[in-house]
Amino acid sequence: AQSVTQLDSQVPVFEEAPVELRCNYSSSVSVYLFWYVQYPNQGLQLLLKYLSGSTLVESINGFEAEFNKSQTSFHLRKPSVHISDTAEYFCAVTRMDSSYKLIFGSGTRLLVRP
């Protein structure tokens, strides 16, 4: 079975500061990795994903995540956050052999302060 651990339930940060949201996963088989974002009172939206190739993946709004197989991690980073980045961020995995069932972590609430 697969599992995802997001150790930080909430990360407060000042605007324009860098941030890292941690994600570790456990799986006996190869997986695809995702970060989803949930803005208040909305559903989840895909932020970025790792399928294969370069271990560093980027989103259109400045976030990036790096797949580290040896550490089974997929941490999300942004060098300079905005107020509008305040949201809940979920890390998720699917098995490569049945890539339709998403297993989510517990989420990390990013709170950006002015």
Place this chain on the structure above:
Amino acid sequence: DAGVIQSPRHEVTEMGQEVTLRCKPISGHDYLFWYRQTMMRGLELLIYFNNNVPIDDSGMPEDRFSAKMPNASFSTLKIQPSEPRDSAVYFCASSFSQGMGTEAFFGQGTRLTVV
């Protein structure tokens, strides 16, 4: 496409009543998922369908919960009888089987309160 559409957005019901949540997936998508989100348990996958057929319902908490997908454009999640501990936000999501890391598209959710 308008995205995944869920109704109602909010539902308040009394304990013991039947509750039906509805979902219209994105046209052409062949997978549909029902998730439940609570503060205590986070996002839990309840059940998912492929081509209208239930594939995995191991996440359905009890027999009080049932889900159907009579056709490719409609699914329901029913709770009968409802209990206060069922209070949560229920999300429906759909995806298209591209074979590699398919993105799931989520609806805005139904916030259920059972009093």
